[in-house]
Amino acid sequence: MRRLPPSWYQAIFLRHSRRSFMSRMPEEDKLVRLEALCREFRPYPGARAEFVRRSPDVVFKGLIGGYGRVTGAAFYIAFIGSEDGLNVEEGTGYTGEGVILEATVLGLGTCWVSGFFRPESVKEHLSLAKGERVFAVTPIGYAERNYTFKDKIYRGLAGSNKRKPGHRICDNAASEPWQEKSLEAARLAPSAANRQPWRFGLGGSSITVRTDSSKDSGRYPKRLDCGIAMLHLELGAAAAGVSGRWVALRPPEVARFEIQK
Numbered sequence: 001m002r003r004l005p006p007s008w009y010q011a012i013f014l015r016h017s018r019r020s021f022m023s024r025m026p027e028e029d030k031l032v033r034l035e036a037l038c039r040e041f042r043p044y045p046g047a048r049a050e051f052v053r054r055s056p057d058v059v060f061k062g063l064i065g066g067y068g069r070v071t072g073a074a075f076y077i078a079f080i081g082s083e084d085g086l087n088v089e090e091g092t093g094y095t096g097e098g099v100i101l102e103a104t105v106l107g108l109g110t111c112w113v114s115g116f117f118r119p120e121s122v123k124e125h126l127s128l129a130k131g132e133r134v135f136a137v138t139p140i141g142y143a144e145r146n147y148t149f150k151d152k153i154y155r156g157l158a159g160s161n162k163r164k165p166g167h168r169i170c171d172n173a174a175s176e177p178w179q180e181k182s183l184e185a186a187r188l189a190p191s192a193a194n195r196q197p198w199r200f201g202l203g204g205s206s207i208t209v210r211t212d213s214s215k216d217s218g219r220y221p222k223r224l225d226c227g228i229a230m231l232h233l234e235l236g237a238a239a240a241g242v243s244g245r246w247v248a249l250r251p252p253e254v255a256r257f258e259i260q261k
């Protein structure tokens, strides 16, 4: 069975989306470590992360006329899924968040970006197989020490500091300590526009993840956000000493985490 690094659990509490970067280059050993993770962490067939050693300045775009875009990052990572693959949206979210948390462990700044980027520019930097799609990208680099004005505007618009209370995202109360830890970690997951489109159904030895509604947008699939929350949930369970496996489910359900005793 795959064992996730315990350091990723700690990183859940340190990670925040960062959009303004310093000119300081990340050290080579950190880049090599991230590149290796992108190659090796592929828990879902059809989903992958690709490290791009190019400046992402041409890749990001802003709200209006370039204003407010992610700026100054050294490099970027593309999160890619094969459109005809099974569970590819949640798989891309789960895989990408592993890479984001590892970058956080290394002290590097990140930001999932699925809206304000140009897929056509990414395609000039890497080769995609037939049927593959770039779902999102993240900048990689040293973030400015403090939030800039731009960061604060974005965070305010998205309400990035707020998370929905447990009773709005869970069907029933947690009955086990491992469930509480898992849900606490899942609640902190990032999501597009901080919409937190996940809902959790708690069983005696399982947690089922589903989307909040079947309404979705092709550009920002809710199952991708759910995949990110799934990784957090599993890391929370592991931190409580519980391991398990994911069983894929049909929409609007996404997957069920079943603990192994």
Ligand SMILES: Cc1cc2nc3c(=O)[nH]c(=O)nc-3n(C[C@H](O)[C@H](O)[C@H](O)COP(=O)(O)O)c2cc1C
Residues within 6 Å of the ligand: 015, 016, 017, 019, 111, 112, 113, 114, 115, 116, 117, 136, 154, 158, 159, 160, 161, 188, 189, 190, 191, 192, 193, 194, 224, 225, 228
């Ligand atoms: C799949 C996904 C797509 C996102 N797309 C964008 C984006 O296009 N532009 C942006 O500035 N932030 C984007 N974000 C970042 C969210 O706004 C951010 O995660 C959320 O507000 C919570 O803030 P936090 O990440 O600091 O916890 C995205 C996040 C996710 C998970």
